Amino acid sequence: MSRSDFIAVNARDVLARHGLDSFDDLWRYREAEQMAVSRDQKRWKSVIRLVLEDVNGLPQNFYLKRQDQQLARSLMHPLGEPTFAREFRAIQHFAHLGIPAPEAAFFAQRRINGHKQAILLTRALDVYKPLTYWYEQWRDLDWRDRQDLILAAAALIRALHNAGRMHNNLYPKHIFLKLDGDGAGARLIDLVETRPAWLGQQDRIRDLKSLLRESYVATPGQKLRFFLAYMGKSRVDTEARRSLELIGTRVRRKAQSPC
Structure with a gap:
């Protein structure tokens, strides 16, 4: 060896x-x-x-x-x-x-x-399932379980960005979550493309845009709840509104771009 x-x-x-x-x-x-x-x-x-x-x-x-x-x-x-x-x-x-x-x-x-x-x-992360799996079960989950999953995912991405890193390929399939009696736990996978967030907010917005754009099952209210938890805020203020506008602009630009 x-x-x-x-x-x-x-x-x-x-x-x-x-x-x-x-x-x-x-x-x-x-x-x-x-x-x-x-x-x-x-x-x-x-x-x-x-x-x-x-x-x-x-x-x-x-x-x-x-x-x-x-x-x-x-x-x-x-x-x-x-x-x-x-x-x-x-x-x-x-x-x-x-x-x-x-x-x-x-x-x-x-x-x-x-x-x-x-x-x-x-x-193996056997007790965890990708967010795509939870989206398939979304309608059958009770309100508390959906809330726990949203908050766990938000806390994970917030920890990533607070550490000055970006995933650079952030989609629901890369967030692994588990439910237990104490709420939910989360882990991030597929780390090959991760890097320092050299561009600061621009890199963070890029991660969030990819994740929220692909979260088709979540309602606008649930996406907002995720975002506020990620921001550590209880309501939309000027900072949160500006970030949401930037994400929305990125999502629309991506949707309009040729394949």
């Missing part, structure tokens, strides 16, 4: 128990159904659900993601780096900032015959 490889303390024992605590072992793993694959002649990536019993016989659920030559370029990496490397850094940074997101269990990368390969293993 390379010194640059990462393995979470709470995953080390269960991975070792199944002989899956190294890059090579996880790369060769083929005993589970492949959930998603993207492949062409030069590059590929796959996602597999991994269920491992711990020493007490209890299942621990993960998602095993592997990629070959799936690269992202940046000023720091002009020749490209595995997108999972970027996602892993974002997961770790979000944990440092206290923004709920997936939990990394293992990460490693290597270069073989000129190919950049990477593995990212994350804990």
Whole structure:
């Protein structure tokens, strides 16, 4: 195991128990159904659900993601780096900032015959469902549950923006929510494109525009409730009105633009 490889303390024992605590072992793993694959002649990536019993016989659920030559370029990496490397850094940074997101269990990368390969293993968010799922159940949810989901999503995005970050690809499918007796919890997924909000309000508005535009099921009143909770306000004031106008302008501009 390379010194640059990462393995979470709470995953080390269960991975070792199944002989899956190294890059090579996880790369060769083929005993589970492949959930998603993207492949062409030069590059590929796959996602597999991994269920491992711990020493007490209890299942621990993960998602095993592997990629070959799936690269992202940046000023720091002009020749490209595995997108999972970027996602892993974002997961770790979000944990440092206290923004709920997936939990990394293992990460490693290597270069073989000129190919950049990477593995990212994350804990499954089984008790959470994407906001798109909750929208499908929207009419069957009682008022309190809808309110809890709205407030949890608003608190999550507010924490993201208060930390000076933007998601940069914020849609309902990227907000994972759970309901329990104490309200709702939320986590943010798909962090590959996240970045600092260099443009301040303009970047925050961009995130909100994408999310609210795709929230077809929510009523205007529910969207307003989300926005006020996000702003930390009890009613619409001059600041909130101006932000809503900017979001509305962005949404209309997007709707009018050619496909």
